[in-house]
Amino acid sequence: MLPIERQNQILKILENKNLSKLDELHNQIPNVSISTLRRDIKTLEDEGKIEYLFGGAVRLSDGSGEVEFTKKEHKYQKEKKQIAALAAQEIHDSNAIYVDSGTTCTLLLDKIKNKRITIYTTNTQVCHIVGNFKAEIVLIGGNYNGVTSSLTGALTNDLLSRLRFDKAFFGMNGVDINNGYTTPQFDEAIKKQLIAKRTSQSFILADSSKFGVSSNVQALELKDAILISNDNDSQIAKETKIICP
Template sequence: MIPYERHELILNKLKEADLLKIDELAAFMPDVSMSTLRRDLKELEKRGSIEYLTGGAVKLHSAAREVSVFEKGAQRSSEKDLIARRAAAEVEDGETVYVDSGTTATALLSLLVDKPVTIYTTNGYACRFTGDLAAKVVVIGGDFNPVTCSLTGPMVENALRELYFDRAFIGVNAVDEDRGIMTPGYPEAIKKRIVMRNSQASYVLADSSKFHVFSNVKVCDLEGFTVISDKRDAKIGERVKMITA
């Protein structure tokens, strides 16, 4: 088995189990010697794909794994609510807006449904709103990710290419002055690029914990949009407009 094949086996196994002891990986790959397995793990660690933990265990690096929307919702919830309220203040009655997936975007969505606007979204949480809504809500269907409650894929992309928005609110996993804005998956990155091209104004919703970290896939450089966050960052603020909630 060549190194690439071994690396793929290791990463796929970690995606299933999240965290494994090295002995467990060795049992999963009985034809691979322990010395070879350790070399492979060191190489994957060097690439930033996995992390070593105390006690002889390994797990996927956080940038290679999309955290569930339930986990994210419990993290920095007050900051996300502040950002959502500030973002909602940008929207005027009668506008057509796009709201992305993600916990901060979901908080924004819950505010905008009470405004007389048209909302297009790929956020599966939109289906949970019932009763009388002031907004018209259009959920664009596609491949559903149960971890993030996000819809992506060719059907989503084809629909979004035909739509234009007054404002778009984009969720991301990382913001960096050199790397731009990032997300863990390529389908999410494609979707965000299309939306931002088709919007008169684009806003990236990112609390300050997402500054100067990285994720797997670059969406775009820091230009042509506004970052709404709980704190201002000097380096990022030099490259792109920022609004502090």
């Protein structure tokens, strides 16, 4: 059974019984090991689809499919800093760029604030950048999502449709050979697709924990953007260029 099939089975079980313990899940999916189920649960938790509770029980999340920014920002810090540093090397003076929401993109914003560039973003974490900096920063308005620190919606898309970018840097929830670059939310996917059509070059910032992970909405195909990551993947590399240390 493929990981995504097991994970979908876990979600179906939790739809019928909102709270379940690991051994109960194992009784209903008996042909896999406990350690494999734990990995599937971790993947679903990282995608924001389920919550792992004290005592070993799991339940469905509130349905947003996203994990709060503050819960993700301390995970894989070393890898995310590597990725942000590599992405910063792709940005040059006078560039007009778009930087997406997400923890790695937020690290990138801090790294490039003193480049002589124009940064357009829908990432509200940019408001925490204070003091003197050389970049011109434009925060695009829209509907505010407090979970992801992101702005989306009709106003956002209208404003973005009037702009063009030299380069765009996106965050994603999953990078999969079959399903491409994915995100849990439809409005985020639409926004990313719009921006990708209005930029000369697109980059995805994703650490290797997202390899083989699929969320429920495809934003882009692998061939549509260069992947910047902390590690290589031979299968993904057949479909797109990967920049890694």
